[in-house]
Every structure is written in C-alpha cells, then in structure tokens.
Amino acid sequence: MKKTILALTLVLALLLAGCGGTPAASPAPSAAPSEAPAEDSAETVSEAAAASPRAAANEISIGIAQDFDSLDPDYMTAAGTKEVLFNVFEGLVKPSPDGEIIPAVASEVVKSDDGLSYQFTLRDGVKFHNGDPVEMDDVLYSIERRWKGEDTAAQLSALSVIDNLSADGNVLTISLTEPSNEFLAAVMNAYILPSDYTKQETSPVGTGPYRFVSRAVQDSLVLERFPDYWGTPGRLDKVTFKILESADGLVLGLQSGALDLVAHLSSDQTVQLDQNEFNIAEGSMNLVQALYLNNAEKPFDDVRVRQALCWAVDKQAVIDLAFDGYGIPLGTSMFPSFSKYYDESLTDYYTPDLEKAKALLAEAGYPDGFEMTITVPSNYTPHVNTATVLVELLREIGVKATVQPVDWGTWLEEVYSNRKFQSTVTGLTSDNMTARKLLERFGSTVGNNFTNYSNAEYDEILAKALSTADDAEQTELYKQLERNLTENAANVYLQDMADLVAVRKGLDGLTFYPLYVLDVSTLGWTA
Amino acid sequence: MTTALRYSLRRVFLLLITMLLVSLLTYLAFELVSGDPARTMLGTEATEDQVQALRHEMGLDRPFAERYIRWLGGFFSGDLGVSYSYRQPVWGLISGKLELTLWLSLMSFVLIALISIPMGLISYRFTGWFAGWPRTVLNQLCMALPPFFTGILVSWCFGIALRVFTPGDFPGLRNDFPGALRHLFFGAVCLSIPRIAMTVRMMRATVISEMNMAYVRTAISRGNDRAAVLTRHVLKNSLVSVVTFLGQTLAELVGAGIVVEQVLGIPGLGRFLVTSISHRDYPVVSAIVVILAFWVVLAGTAADLISQSIDPRLRLGSGKAGIRGAA
Numbered sequence: 001m002k003k004t005i006l007a008l009t010l011v012l013a014l015l016l017a018g019c020g021g022t023p024a025a026s027p028a029p030s031a032a033p034s035e036a037p038a039e040d041s042a043e044t045v046s047e048a049a050a051a052s053p054r055a056a057a058n059e060i061s062i063g064i065a066q067d068f069d070s071l072d073p074d075y076m077t078a079a080g081t082k083e084v085l086f087n088v089f090e091g092l093v094k095p096s097p098d099g100e101i102i103p104a105v106a107s108e109v110v111k112s113d114d115g116l117s118y119q120f121t122l123r124d125g126v127k128f129h130n131g132d133p134v135e136m137d138d139v140l141y142s143i144e145r146r147w148k149g150e151d152t153a154a155q156l157s158a159l160s161v162i163d164n165l166s167a168d169g170n171v172l173t174i175s176l177t178e179p180s181n182e183f184l185a186a187v188m189n190a191y192i193l194p195s196d197y198t199k200q201e202t203s204p205v206g207t208g209p210y211r212f213v214s215r216a217v218q219d220s221l222v223l224e225r226f227p228d229y230w231g232t233p234g235r236l237d238k239v240t241f242k243i244l245e246s247a248d249g250l251v252l253g254l255q256s257g258a259l260d261l262v263a264h265l266s267s268d269q270t271v272q273l274d275q276n277e278f279n280i281a282e283g284s285m286n287l288v289q290a291l292y293l294n295n296a297e298k299p300f301d302d303v304r305v306r307q308a309l310c311w312a313v314d315k316q317a318v319i320d321l322a323f324d325g326y327g328i329p330l331g332t333s334m335f336p337s338f339s340k341y342y343d344e345s346l347t348d349y350y351t352p353d354l355e356k357a358k359a360l361l362a363e364a365g366y367p368d369g370f371e372m373t374i375t376v377p378s379n380y381t382p383h384v385n386t387a388t389v390l391v392e393l394l395r396e397i398g399v400k401a402t403v404q405p406v407d408w409g410t411w412l413e414e415v416y417s418n419r420k421f422q423s424t425v426t427g428l429t430s431d432n433m434t435a436r437k438l439l440e441r442f443g444s445t446v447g448n449n450f451t452n453y454s455n456a457e458y459d460e461i462l463a464k465a466l467s468t469a470d471d472a473e474q475t476e477l478y479k480q481l482e483r484n485l486t487e488n489a490a491n492v493y494l495q496d497m498a499d500l501v502a503v504r505k506g507l508d509g510l511t512f513y514p515l516y517v518l519d520v521s522t523l524g525w526t527a
Numbered sequence: 528m529t530t531a532l533r534y535s536l537r538r539v540f541l542l543l544i545t546m547l548l549v550s551l552l553t554y555l556a557f558e559l560v561s562g563d564p565a566r567t568m569l570g571t572e573a574t575e576d577q578v579q580a581l582r583h584e585m586g587l588d589r590p591f592a593e594r595y596i597r598w599l600g601g602f603f604s605g606d607l608g609v610s611y612s613y614r615q616p617v618w619g620l621i622s623g624k625l626e627l628t629l630w631l632s633l634m635s636f637v638l639i640a641l642i643s644i645p646m647g648l649i650s651y652r653f654t655g656w657f658a659g660w661p662r663t664v665l666n667q668l669c670m671a672l673p674p675f676f677t678g679i680l681v682s683w684c685f686g687i688a689l690r691v692f693t694p695g696d697f698p699g700l701r702n703d704f705p706g707a708l709r710h711l712f713f714g715a716v717c718l719s720i721p722r723i724a725m726t727v728r729m730m731r732a733t734v735i736s737e738m739n740m741a742y743v744r745t746a747i748s749r750g751n752d753r754a755a756v757l758t759r760h761v762l763k764n765s766l767v768s769v770v771t772f773l774g775q776t777l778a779e780l781v782g783a784g785i786v787v788e789q790v791l792g793i794p795g796l797g798r799f800l801v802t803s804i805s806h807r808d809y810p811v812v813s814a815i816v817v818i819l820a821f822w823v824v825l826a827g828t829a830a831d832l833i834s835q836s837i838d839p840r841l842r843l844g845s846g847k848a849g850i851r852g853a854a
Binding site: 061063066067069070073075077078079151152153155157201202216217218219242243244245246248249250252253254255256257258259379406408409410412413414416417431447486 | 576
C-alpha cells in the first residue's frame, strides 16, 4: 500500500514537472503584447518559422476536435461539418461577417413589396468545382430537393413556405404562400449543387472559394483554392483539417508545429501555448448557455422555485470559475450578435441575492431546499464544468444538485427528445442567422420545446410575432418574448461562451461570423 | 494427425461461437441503451417526421431479430454494411485503420516480449531490501503510468522538445512508411511500459518459484552453473505462464490503444470505435467489435500453440493436461 502511494506521488510529481513549462498566469487575450526579453522572442520566432514550413508553401493546417459526418450537404448535420464546408458550398445568397445576407450564386435579389415573391438573378460565370457552369437547371434542382424532395430528411422546414418556383432565362422567381422574414436565411442553406452529380458523399462539388481534394475518415480533410471562383479568391493554396479528438492532442499539435490554427479552445488550453508563437483571438460562440429546467417537472413547475435559482446563481462566478473570465453574461434567450433583438437590460434582471432566493424557496414550500439532477452531455467539457460550478452555487441556498453525465446519443434521446430530465446545461444556437430559432422553441406546443415552458402570454406574443410582415413590429415583439422568458425565469440563463482561437504568428485574416463557421478564404500568411 | 485436425476444428468452432455471441451482445447492448442513430445523425434541429423517415430508410423500424439476422447474413457474405454517419461501406472505412492498429499492437507486443523476458529473468536476483526497493518502486511506477499520461509526456519530450516526430501530424503508412512507423513506435512505447512492468513482475514471481523447485537445487548441487540452469531449465518452465500472459496482453493491446491513438493523433481502430459508439453507428461498431473478438480468440490460440510447443504435457490428447490446453 505504502509503495503504491509513493508511486502515485512520483507520478504526480512528474505530472507537475511536465506542466511546469507553461506559464501559470493567465495571458492577456487577443492583444498578447510580448513581455519576454527581446533575445528570447527572437529565438522562439525563428523556431516558429522553422516549425511551419507551410508558410513557404502557402498552406495551413487547422486542428478540429471532431470528425465530419456526411459530406453530402443534404445529410450533413454536425455543426463541425457545416463549419468547414461553408468554404465549399454556397447558396443563392450567403452570410456576411456582420450578419447580413448578401448575394452569392445570385447576383441580385429583389423582394416584392407584399413580401410574397423573390426574384433571384443568376450571376454570370459562376462555375462548379468540376468546371461545369452553374445553370438554371442546377439551381432549380438544388432548391427543389430541399423544399419538397422525396427524401424528407433532406428537407429544410423553413422552405415549406414556398408556393412555386418559376425560371425565366437567368431569373428565378420564388413565390411564397405567406410572407416570411426567415425565407432568405433558409435559401442561404439550400446550397447550389450540380443537378447531374451523384458523388457528393465521397467527393463533394459546390461553388465556394475552396474545393474538396481528399478526406481520410477520422484523420484529415484537404481543401485547395478554387481558381475559377466568381468572387474574391482565397489567399491560401491549400488548407488541411486535422482531426484530433483529444484536447491534449490539439494543444500538442499546435506546440509541435503540426497545426497553425485551432478554434473553440478552452482558456486552460490557451494558457499552455507560447505567446511568442501564437495569438489568441477571442470571438463568441453565439449560443445561449443556460441551466435549462424542465418546466413540467416538480419542483420547476413553480415559477418561484425557478426564480429562486435565478437569484441564487451568480453568472459572473460561473464565467470566472469555469471559463477563466471569458464569456458574456446573458439574461435571456438572445445573444449580443443579434444586436437588433438583444435587450441588454435583462442581463442584470436577477443579481445574486441569496436571501431573496431562500425566501422564494420557503414561499414555494421548500424552506430546506430540495434535491435535483443536472444531466449533461459528457462530451461537452464546458457544460460539464459549468454544471459542477452550479452545484456549488446552489448549495448556498440548500439545493443539493448532482451532476449526471450522459453520452451525446443518450442526451439527445432522453433529454432533448423524450424530455425525461430535471435540468440540463447546454447551449442553444441559431444556425441560420435568424432570432426566431432562439425564441420560437419556447412556444408551448412547439415540437422542440424540450424545457416544456408553457405560458399563455408567451404563446400569444409568439403567434403575433411570427405572423407579422412588419420588421419593426416583429423586433419589438421578439423583445417582449425575451422579457417574458426572463420575468418568468423559464431557465437560468448564463452566458454566451467565448470562442478562443489560437492562430500561429504570421497568419492573419481570421474573421468571426455570427454563425458557427470558419472562413478560410480570408486567412493568409503575412507577406 | 487426427488430433491436430480435431484441435483446429474445435478452435474454428470456438471462434465462430465467440464472434456470433459477441455480435449478438453488441446488437443487444445497443437495443437496451438509449439513443437513436437517426436522431443522433439529424441532430437537434430535425423534426419528428424527419427522424421517423430516416429510421425507416435505415431499417431501424424493423424488429430486432430481423435486423440482426440481416446483418449476420451480410457479414457472412462479406458485406459489413454501410456506416450510418459516413454513408460509406464499413469495410472501406475500417480496413486502413485495422492495419494501423495491428502495426501499433504488434510493435508494442515485440517491445514487451523483447524487454520483459530478459528483465524478468534478471530481476529475480534483485532481492533483499537494498536492491529490492528501487526495483519495486520502478515496477509499481511503470504499472501505474496510464498510457494517456505517458502519451503526453512522450509527445512533449520527443515531439516538442526533441522534434523526433510531430504529434498531431501522423504521416500515414502509404505516404511515409518510416515516418509513420516512427510515430507508431512512440505510441507503442506508451502502450508497453505498464505491460512490461506487469510481465516482469509475473515472470519474476514464476522464476522465483521455479528456482525453489527441487530440480533446480539438484541441478545446482550437481555442479551446474547457476546461469546455465536459469536459461536452460528455468526459462523454459517459466515461459508457459508468460506466454499465456502475453497472449492476453496481445488481445488487450488493441483496446488499450484507444487512448494512445487519441493523444498521439493516430487514426486507428480504437479511436474509431469510441466515436462510432457515441454516434450510435451500429454497423461500424458491430464490425469493429467482431474483428476485436476475432483478434482475441486468435491471440489465445497462438498462445496455446506456443505453450504446447514449449511444454509437450499440454498437447491435446495426452492425458488430463489436454483439457487445459484446449480451454
């Protein structure tokens, strides 16, 4: 026994020695001014240059934490796949970094005054990656299969408002059954693909600035610049995505020179990196991380209990303890990137007040607190860490929470789809740049309302918001919905998580989008 | 001749039964565990209709027995099915990874055998307090070293400080064979350290008990050199249990490689198995699990055959010991 303890101590000592090389202090993000002595930095810079022969070849290698699912745009569902294939596929319109929807394969979009028809003029000279020109047949094929194709799994529900498609020369007219503020965003996700091409699965072909070269399952995916791209061409000749599931593997890959850029890092991963070799850029993940409560389950069916949790949880403490201070506190189901809809005043609606929380619990009949379970998807470390901090914060008001980690498949089935849970920590996103997705899901009869939030006033405002064609009115109604969620403490809203990106020095042009995408076309080595 | 034939038939039969049982258990496990492949594939944004349509397309709405028998039929006709998440034939996805994992396992196995057998023989000499405790500490330390930790340590020392290989940039067997082997070698080192320690410990215990046997005392008292007795008699007698142990090790190595594959970025079978389980990619998981079962039975058979060639008493058909040999 003694020997085992000794052995363990030695292992621990080794472990600490192994970590000793990294600075313990938290570095200043993004700015990263070099405080190291000049000769020191000169040495590491030359080392960095030696570590990346890719700069000379004008290529980079990017580390990603999960493999791609299907490469066929009809079937790709993983956010990580869409994030990368954003560079390969385009719709008639596409997103811009500041959240606007801008023309892509269409050169011009005209919306009729009543909002019931859209005219898309095809851009001249757009080519597919296989060299074929984009023709109206391809466009009709691409839109139709996402609208009412025989494969329901491939349909985009937001395209169901389409009444009819009609083509005249190079002008496509789409008429709608009712006005929809989300229609263009849906068109953005209906990628334009060649109509007679059947090998999207193994060798995808689109119109984007980069084209597919090769893929090795669970290993890598290679893209190269598409020379015939209609718009601003990419700067890099070749981009390799390396798949490394382990967090340590990604950091080691950066340190060893195998990787030049890794997004979605945690703050404790970034502190392991040499500041002379890497810049850390900070964006936001554009998601609403919260302790989501099952409003139909006891005791969360009582608004006072939910409010008590809101008063008890110090969002800033969660951000400080689990995220080293990176993150934007939120008070409702909306994040700052949607500046038009975002109501900042709701963030401080509940400020930490343990007395108020205890009083509310007592009033609801739980003077001594209660026991609860937080079910978390175990593959999302940030959510697991958040749950762990929440357990400690809730203990202050006598609520004994336990964290139950489950694997992703189980989480999707039990929590998200069967709604058999008490509470969970996760992040909800909007994948098509519309605020609607973040709010519509709390309507009492909506299919993906996994929190079972049910509020008559909310349903009423939601119906009004979705039916109006007037943008200003809709914005106002969305804000009312946000306030409703906060006042009724639908969930314990926490934060919009920070997106930390490590970028090798010498590489520039990283652009953040209000979407989960990584645009490689703007990246390049500084000349 | 007939004994050999009967032996091989029995082995093949055992192999088939094992694989059949393993595949059935895998299928059953997925049946019992929650999580639906269709929903996992479609993610959080899918509607119920879409999930049901995909379930139908993948045949998941069929009864369990039908699905299993269909899969089994495919398996015996050489068709491992199509992966749910990749929508590609399973064999094409795993064949390259199988090759890598075999290389990794065999390299670790060779390391283990080459290092631990001589060390086990020598280490029986290090007894007593003075020589004993450093040996015990070293042994315990090596056994306690989890491969993920050695993986990080090795990557850091040889990858980042010395730049012998590049962690996170596995070259691939086809592109750069020596480079790939070098990368795999470091994985093999991480994998073998705890197992070398275990084998040495086991070997040492066997050697010590053999050395106390009457025949050794007799041999030494008749004027034989101690070292000669050790290599000529004791080694041979100790080897049987070591070979059995190494057989188990060979079987375990494939599974143990998962963590090392993740840390060193080796696109092997273990890593693929883990991700496929969380994606509920049944066809891939079943195929890998059956291949692993095959591997385990194969390693056991190999260990058996080697033991028998070392110790004729274990051979089939030669009295009671034969039963032990077949087990």
